[in-house]
Amino acid sequence: MAKKTLQHLLQTSDKCIVAPCVYDCASARAVEMVGFEAMMLSGGEVSIAMNGVIDYGFSNLTDVEWITSRIAQTSAIPLAADIEDGFGGPLAVYRSARRMAMAGATALQLEDASDMEESTGLLSREKYLEKVKAALAALEGTNCFLIARTNADPETQMDEGCERMRLAHELGAAMTTVVKIGTLDHAKYVAERVPGWKMFPDVRDIDGKPAVTVDQIYPLGFNFMTMHYTLKAAMDGMLEHGKHNFAQQGCHYTCQKVDATGVMGMSATPLFDPQSYMELEGRFSGQDKTYTIVGNQVEDFPAGFVRSSIDDRL
Numbered sequence: 001m002a003k004k005t006l007q008h009l010l011q012t013s014d015k016c017i018v019a020p021c022v023y024d025c026a027s028a029r030a031v032e033m034v035g036f037e038a039m040m041l042s043g044g045e046v047s048i049a050m051n052g053v054i055d056y057g058f059s060n061l062t063d064v065e066w067i068t069s070r071i072a073q074t075s076a077i078p079l080a081a082d083i084e085d086g087f088g089g090p091l092a093v094y095r096s097a098r099r100m101a102m103a104g105a106t107a108l109q110l111e112d113a114s115d116m117e118e119s120t121g122l123l124s125r126e127k128y129l130e131k132v133k134a135a136l137a138a139l140e141g142t143n144c145f146l147i148a149r150t151n152a153d154p155e156t157q158m159d160e161g162c163e164r165m166r167l168a169h170e171l172g173a174a175m176t177t178v179v180k181i182g183t184l185d186h187a188k189y190v191a192e193r194v195p196g197w198k199m200f201p202d203v204r205d206i207d208g209k210p211a212v213t214v215d216q217i218y219p220l221g222f223n224f225m226t227m228h229y230t231l232k233a234a235m236d237g238m239l240e241h242g243k244h245n246f247a248q249q250g251c252h253y254t255c256q257k258v259d260a261t262g263v264m265g266m267s268a269t270p271l272f273d274p275q276s277y278m279e280l281e282g283r284f285s286g287q288d289k290t291y292t293i294v295g296n297q298v299e300d301f302p303a304g305f306v307r308s309s310i311d312d313r314l
Contacts, residue, residue, distance in 0.1 A: 072104020097200035
C-alpha cells in the first residue's frame with residue numbers, strides 16, 4: 001500500500017496540518033513518533049546539519065535531493081521540501097523539481113528570491129512566474145505539488161507578494177505562502193487576496209503568546225502550517241549532555257538520565273524500532289531473530305509513541 005501523499009492528507013483533513021521542519025532521518029523520526037502527520041524539509045537547517053554552514057546559498061540540489069531520498073524512504077509520513085530558488089533559472093527549476101519528486105518529496109516550496117545570499121531582494125514578477133511554470137510542468141503526473149512562495153516584506157511589499165501568489169495560483173500552484181507573515185492580521189489580509197490552499201510559515205510566539213492558532217487560520221484557507229524546533233532541540237540536548245559528560249569525562253550523565261522516552265543507556269537505537277526490521281527479515285527467512293548491539297540486547301520501542309509499520313519505512 002502506497003504511503004499517503006501530502007495532497008491526499010490535505011484533501012481528506014478537516015483541520016490545519018502542522019508540519020515541523022526537519023533536516024535528516026533522525027529529526028524526521030522524532031516528528032513522526034510524537035504524532036505529527038507531515039513534515040517540511042528546511043533548507044536552512046539542512047545547510048547547518050549537513051554541511052556545517054549557515055543558510056547563505058551554500059546548499060545545492062545534490063544536497064537536498066540526497067537527504068530527501070533518505071527521509072522519504074525511511075518515514076511513514078509525507079515530506080514537503082524547500083528547494084530555495086530552484087537552484088537557477090527555469091530550466092534548472094524544471095530539473096530540480098523532477099529530481100525532487102523522484103526522490104520522494106510530495107510538495108516543493110519555490111521562492112522568488114533574486115539572490116540566495118540576500119533573500120530580501122525579489123526576482124522580478126515575470127522571471128519568478130517563468131520558474132513557477134517550469135516547476136508545474138515538471139511535476140505533472142507526479143504525486144508532488146508546488147508551493148509557490150514569496151519573500152515579500154509584509155510591511156512594504158504585501159500587495160505585490162499577494163499578487164504574485166494569486167498569479168501563481170492561477171497558473172496551477174496548489175498552495176502559496178507569503179513567507180514573512182507572522183500575525184493573524186497578516187493572515188486575514190492574505191486570505192482576502194489569495195485564493196486556494198495557503199501555508200502559514202514558521203509559526204512562533206509573540207510576547208509569550210502564540211502568534212496564531214490552527215483554529216484561527218484554518219477558516220482563512222491556511223490548511224498547512226510549519227514550525228522550527230527540531231535542530232534547536234537536538235542541539236540543546238547534545239549541549240546539555242555534553243556539558244555534563246565532559247565535566248565527568250565519561251558517559252554517566254547520559255546513561256543515567258531518564259529522558260522523554262524512558263529509554264536508558266547511551267544509544268538511540270531503540271527509538272528506531274530495530275525489532276521491526278528483524279520481524280521483516282523473518283518473513284523471508286522463517287526464523288525469529290533478536291537485534292543486538294555487539295551482543296547487547298536493545299530495549300523495546302518506548303510506549304506512548306507512534307510505532308509505524310516497517311512496510312511504510314523501508
